Amino acid sequence: MEETINETLLNRFLDKDTSKEENEVILRWVSDSEENRIEFRKFHRAYHMSKLRFSKSQIDVDEAWDKLNHLLPKAKPQHKLIDLDILRKVAASVLLVVAGGLGSLWMSGYFSGQQQSAIVELKTLKGEKSQVILADGSHVWLNSQTVLKYDALDPRKTTLDGEAFFEVKKDKTHPFEVITASGMKVIVTGTKFNLRSFAGDPFVETTLEEGTVEIEGTDNKQLAQLEPGQQAQYNIEENNTSVKNVSPELYSLWKNNELRFTDISFTELVPRIERWYGVTISIDNNRKNNDRFTMTIKTESLRELLNMMQLTSKFNYEIKGEQVKINF
Amino acid sequence: MKISNKQQLDEVQAFELIFRKYYVRLCGFANKFIANTAEAEEIVQEVFLNIWAKKDQLTLNNEIKPYLFKSVQNLCFNFIEHQKVIDNYYSVIEVVYKNQKEDFDTYESVLFTEFQTKVNEAIGSLPEECRKIFRMSREDGLKYAEIADKLGLSVKTVETQMSRALSKLKTELKDYLCILIIGLFLNN
Structure with a gap:
């Protein structure tokens, strides 16, 4: 075996420019002794090092990151109410906000003139949920895509766009108000109720679990007074309310990380699934689907849910990111 | 799907930070063994996909570095294991590097500027034609044939000059070469 090796050959080898036979020669040489391997490593280091700068310029980190980022399996928006470490004090003596869950919390405080006010805005994005304990001790759960605003100095005056469940601390002398975007108001003293008022929905739905609530229309006139187990559907356009008896716990299930439907049509199901999973569903409505569904969703993925539904109902679906297409 | 919870956002950010910090260095490291930039x-x-999958068991910070290099090395040797059947280039690499411990920790201790100065000095000390050829190859990324064409030399001459340059570099940098080559990848 040769003791030394031609460095031109090594260089060509590292350039991958050698023949199989030449490689055999090198293979024999490196197999021969540790000295030879050390020699090879030294030469290889010099070779590699001198090339690094150029090969580095060939690599596009941004592009590589984009590529990888697209491949990462991302968790679907979660529905758990997890306590966040966001604890913020605004006007400490007045208010302590505990923002829970995965919801994002925006707070914009401002103070104007003599009349001090600090408007606090809590907002959840698609697929997020959150909860807050107001300074008066009332507990509010926010469903996804919901905005709750209140004055930190008077937390019993709130406005809501979206869906929230209120557990209002009893205080007969200070009524608790929720004003919806439509102008409809819910006035309570100490109750548990679910309020659903998404911009674009024709109805505002108030479901009472405990206590009493008053529904006021845009003209501050009382439209209805609910008893536990009753649900008021406020028709925004007509400024009137119809009341029916329901199982109230079904309407606030979202806050318990569980979504339950009892004998519900496909059309009624769609907006709930959309909000639960943070997706947009479009239905190709060539034919009508009259199937009714009863089910409970916990941690199932959207795909699992749809597959489950396909067992009893005939439809096809296609999920593309946040867009879901369904045709019957 | 959009990432819309804070915890996951933080995770992705931490992950991206690690990725951006080590990606090029790891590619350089892998390239040493498999001599194929795309591969x-x-x-x-x-390796990064695997890390993402195991992120709950790992901490996404600098402590992950030895794990990163080790994982890259393992995958490189898997690749070599398969490739050596068709290309005996990889048999050589395997014989030379199998069971060879790479000291990843020294990678970061390289004093980059000092190292780079040494490299420049070493290149500067090469005979003029040799230096020119070397730079055309390493800095402009030209192939030997292209260099030969440009300089009106034979490919054989270019090859000889290149190996001479590397040989010289090897001697000049002998103290530094034990430290990580990847040092060149640090920062810029």
Whole structure:
């Protein structure tokens, strides 16, 4: 075996420019002794090092990151109410906000003139949920895509766009108000109720679990007074309310990380699934689907849910990111 | 799907930070063994995918470095294991590097500027034609044939000059070469 090796050959080898036979020669040489391997490593280091700068310029980190980022399996928006470490004090003596869950919390405080006010805005994005304990001790759960605003100095005056469940601390002398975007108001003293008022929905739905609530229309006139187990559907356009008896716990299930439907049509199901999973569903409505569904969703993925539904109902679906297409 | 919870956002950010910090270095490291930039990138991407899958058991910070290099090395040797059957280039690499411990920790201790100065000095000390050829190859990324064409030399001459340059570099940098080559990848 040769003791030394031609460095031109090594260089060509590292350039991958050698023949199989030449490689055999090198293979024999490196197999021969540790000295030879050390020699090879030294030469290889010099070779590699001198090339690094150029090969580095060939690599596009941004592009590589984009590529990888697209491949990462991302968790679907979660529905758990997890306590966040966001604890913020605004006007400490007045208010302590505990923002829970995965919801994002925006707070914009401002103070104007003599009349001090600090408007606090809590907002959840698609697929997020959150909860807050107001300074008066009332507990509010926010469903996804919901905005709750209140004055930190008077937390019993709130406005809501979206869906929230209120557990209002009893205080007969200070009524608790929720004003919806439509102008409809819910006035309570100490109750548990679910309020659903998404911009674009024709109805505002108030479901009472405990206590009493008053529904006021845009003209501050009382439209209805609910008893536990009753649900008021406020028709925004007509400024009137119809009341029916329901199982109230079904309407606030979202806050318990569980979504339950009892004998519900496909059309009624769609907006709930959309909000639960943070997706947009479009239905190709060539034919009508009259199937009714009863089910409970916990941690199932959207795909699992749809597959489950396909067992009893005939439809096809296609999920593309946040867009879901369904045709019957 | 959009990432819309804070915890996951933080995770992705931490992950991206690690990725951006080590990606090029790991590619350089992988490339040393497998001599194929595209494959090297694939391997490093795979390592990061694995890390993402195991992120709950790992901490996404600098402590992950030895794990990163080790994983890249393992995947490189898997690749070599398969490739050596068709290309005996990889048999050589395997014989030389199998069971060879690479000291990843020294990678970061390289005093980059000092090292780079040494490299420049070493290149500067090469005979003029040799230096010119070397720079055309390493800095402009030209192939030997292209260099030969440009300088009106034979490919054989270019080859000889290149190996001479590397040989010289090897001697000049002998103290520094034990430290990580990847040092060149640090920062810029």
